[in-house]
Amino acid sequence: MPTLTDPLADAKESAVALRGLAHATRDMPPTSTYPVLGELIAGTRSLRQVLDQLTRSHVDAHELARTDDGDPFLGRVYALAAADALNLAANALDEVQVRLDLASQHASRIAWQPAGVDLAGIAVDGPTRAPEAAPRWVSVVFLxxxxxxxVLTLIDRDGPDAAVAHLAQWDYGRETTDAALVNGYVYDAPPVGALDRSVTVAEYTLTYNPTLGHVSLLRTHDAPPDPALAEPAPVVPAGRTRPADPRLFGAAAQSARPGQGLAL
Structure with missing residues (x-):
């Protein structure tokens, strides 16, 4: 919850919430786009206000600025330069807000139709054709x-295969699948963002983003349920006896509790 009085704590919470939103919107129904746009517009207005206030703080206190070496002249120069850059960033957000408003207006006029229905409203496959089983993916862990x-360091050093082998130790077979189904971390396709990188190794798909700083491991799960999951086959290091890590199944590390999914 926002403190409304501690800028450091609230800035950290905002960054965590945006990372969570970046993850959640990788696989979202089109019906959610309009309300999400509305929240983004409100967030952009608040960000504009924050940048204005940061600009004013640098200007008002520039006489107190010093460099690491104690130089007051350069300290004031840097403070005013930072204020100027912040002011330009705030002004650039005005164009962003205009574009978001325009996108929201267009999105408000869309009536999304269910998948598998043609323009006449008739089921594409016909009423007597049974849908084919399609592979799905369940979340094993999200960090x-x-x-x-x-894990990103491990990828740089030893490659993505090593990261998959490392993260697979948190796959407890049926237990992982059941937890993902209960918490809603089941996907028709691996959720991959525009800047994400993706690697598939056997039944696992690893997605990672060095820029946003997140890593996700998913495992295929057929619908109807894969018979192979009938017998537990957790990939666990020898001698491991402690309970499953509560950060599993997409939970955010700093807010996870046992049995709870991703905390945005």
Whole structure:
């Protein structure tokens, strides 16, 4: 919850919420786009206000600025330069807000139709044709922040296959599948953002984003349920006896509780 009085804590919470939104919108129904746009417009207005206030803080206190070496002249120069850059960023958001408003107006006129229905409203496959079973993916683990950085370092050093082998130790077979089904972390396709990188190794799909700092491992799960999941086959290091890590199944590390999914 926002404190409304602690800018450091609220800035950190905003960054975490945006990372969560970036993850959640990778696989979203089109009916959710309009309300999400509305929230983004409100967020852009608030961000504009924050940038204005940061600009004013740098200007009002520029006489107090010093460099690491104690130089007051350069300190004031840097403070005013930062204020100028912040002011330009705030002005650039005005154009962003205009574009978001325009997108929202267009989106408000869309009546999304269910998938599998043609323009006449008739089921494409006909009423007597049974739908074919399609593969789905369940979330095994989703990491962000420092924990994701460790895996990203492993990817840089040893390659994505090593990261898959490392993250697969948190796959407990049926237990992982059931938890993903209960918490809604089941996807028709691996959710991959525009800047995400994706690697498939056997039944696992690894997605990662060094820029946003998150890593996700998913496993295929056929619908109807894959008979192979009838017998538990967790990939666990020898001697591992402790309970499953509560950060699993897409939970955010700093807010996870056992049995709880992704906390945005």
């Amino acid at each position: 962000q922040g420092e924990e994701a950085d460790e």
